[in-house]
Amino acid sequence: MVAPHTETLLDVRHVNVDYLAGSGAVHAVRDVSFQLKRGEIMGLAGESGSGKSTLAFAIARLLRPPAEIIGGQVLYYPDAARTGQFTSLMQKVKLKDASHQAKNATEIVPEDGINVFGLTPTQLRLFRWNELSVVFQSAMNALNPVMNIGKQIMDVLAAHQPEKSAKERHERAQDLLKMVGIAPDRLSSYPHELSGGMRQRVTIAIALALQPDLIIMDEPTTALDVVVQREILDLISSLCKETGTALIFITHDLSLLLELVDRVAVMYAGKLIEVAGRNAFYQHPRHPYSYGLMHSFPTLHGPRIKMIGIPGTPPDLRNVPAGCPFAQRCPMAFDACRKIVPELRTIVADIPEQVAACHLYDPTIIGSRNIPQPADLAKGFEVKPERSVVR
Numbered sequence: 001m002v003a004p005h006t007e008t009l010l011d012v013r014h015v016n017v018d019y020l021a022g023s024g025a026v027h028a029v030r031d032v033s034f035q036l037k038r039g040e041i042m043g044l045a046g047e048s049g050s051g052k053s054t055l056a057f058a059i060a061r062l063l064r065p066p067a068e069i070i071g072g073q074v075l076y077y078p079d080a081a082r083t084g085q086f087t088s089l090m091q092k093v094k095l096k097d098a099s100h101q102a103k104n105a106t107e108i109v110p111e112d113g114i115n116v117f118g119l120t121p122t123q124l125r126l127f128r129w130n131e132l133s134v135v136f137q138s139a140m141n142a143l144n145p146v147m148n149i150g151k152q153i154m155d156v157l158a159a160h161q162p163e164k165s166a167k168e169r170h171e172r173a174q175d176l177l178k179m180v181g182i183a184p185d186r187l188s189s190y191p192h193e194l195s196g197g198m199r200q201r202v203t204i205a206i207a208l209a210l211q212p213d214l215i216i217m218d219e220p221t222t223a224l225d226v227v228v229q230r231e232i233l234d235l236i237s238s239l240c241k242e243t244g245t246a247l248i249f250i251t252h253d254l255s256l257l258l259e260l261v262d263r264v265a266v267m268y269a270g271k272l273i274e275v276a277g278r279n280a281f282y283q284h285p286r287h288p289y290s291y292g293l294m295h296s297f298p299t300l301h302g303p304r305i306k307m308i309g310i311p312g313t314p315p316d317l318r319n320v321p322a323g324c325p326f327a328q329r330c331p332m333a334f335d336a337c338r339k340i341v342p343e344l345r346t347i348v349a350d351i352p353e354q355v356a357a358c359h360l361y362d363p364t365i366i367g368s369r370n371i372p373q374p375a376d377l378a379k380g381f382e383v384k385p386e387r388s389v390v391r
């Protein structure tokens with residue numbers, strides 16, 4: 001196995017995750033594949049329950065029962081410049097683990113990628129802090145209330161970089177606070193002495209502490225007011241650009257996302273239904289669901305657009321209908337949509353990186369008589385609300 005591209009940091013392949021509930025398995029993530037480049041900022045959008053957090057948790061191996069990874073692979077390609085250090089760390093762990101239970105320890109062959117689902121608990125701990133950090137919505141409330149923030153940052157450094165002196169850790173903690181726009185003398189402050197925005201900045205500082213190559217942020221600003229949200233998001237994107245850190249940013253707020261990311265991935269009912277560069281997506285969302293999403297919020301910038309809604313609700317993930325999961329709500333749906341699951345495919349040859357899973361773009365169907373055409377999307381969504389009243 002060879003890295004799909006030297007620029008690739010993460011290769012998510014056919015990942016499936018179920019929640020094994022008493023009432024039947026919830027198929028929360030269904031055959032999701034995508035690649036992330038080094039330093040790339042990718043936004044994961046989709047309405048509540050579409051599987052965004054489950055996918056993020058799966059990538060970070062943070063899922064707990066009843067969630068179960070049913071299939072797929074996540075391959076991580078460490079930076080060649082850091083590989084030596086990371087590999088030797090991982091190999092040390094393997095030697096140590098060898099006498100214990102680590103029979104399934106992942107072979108660390110960097111050019112083949114690290115198989116994240118195969119990491120032992122100790123390898124995983126190294127991987128999570130050194131290569132990947134995760135920031136959740138609730139992270140700012142997870143700071144230890146009885147420990148000042150300086151100690152919390154320095155504890156992370158002490159645990160993972162024991163070779164550093166106390167003085168070096170203190171200086172690094174000061175630098176990290178400065179990076180996130182907090183005066184270094186606040187190191188001695190306790191979480192309750194900081195505003196929500198400042199607490200979230202501290203969690204970002206902690207996430208950046210070990211200079212990971214990938215950060216996953218799941219709705220990191222939802223609990224904050226709009227002005228602070230914007231400040232934090234500007235901070236996150238500029239820090240990631242500055243440090244070359246890749247970011248997977250999760251939100252159901254597409255307007256925020258579009259201001260922040262290089263690439264957008266839209267999930268619907270556990271599946272990726274469109275992946276596109278930010279501008280291509282902004283100008284031409286191709287999947288009818290993306291089209292509906294884009295027209296269901298006002299933009300601060302850009303031309304005025306007519307607002308529409310997406311009537312109906314997503315399918316029950318215990319019992320996903322045949323065909324396209326959006327077919328029941330889609331104003332463009334035709335026969336094939338209710339029978340055949342559409343694959344992600346390139347829409348326009350000039351923009352190969354924009355892919356959508358929709359039969360409207362199937363070359364064997366395009367042009368058929370009595371089949372709606374992509375150009376009819378706007379019209380389709382305008383008529384849908386009337387038709388959808390009776391369901």
Ligand SMILES: Nc1ncnc2c1ncn2[C@@H]1O[C@H](COP(=O)(O)OP(=O)(O)OP(=O)(O)O)[C@@H](O)[C@H]1O
Nearest residue numbers: 019021026028047048049050051052053054252317
């Ligand atoms: N512990 C659980 N047991 C059973 N089903 C679950 C559990 N946690 C999540 N689910 C289901 O898995 C699906 C995906 O949920 P997930 O939280 O990943 O979606 P999401 O897109 O992140 O939503 P949100 O934006 O609301 O966080 C949903 O249908 C949800 O009901």
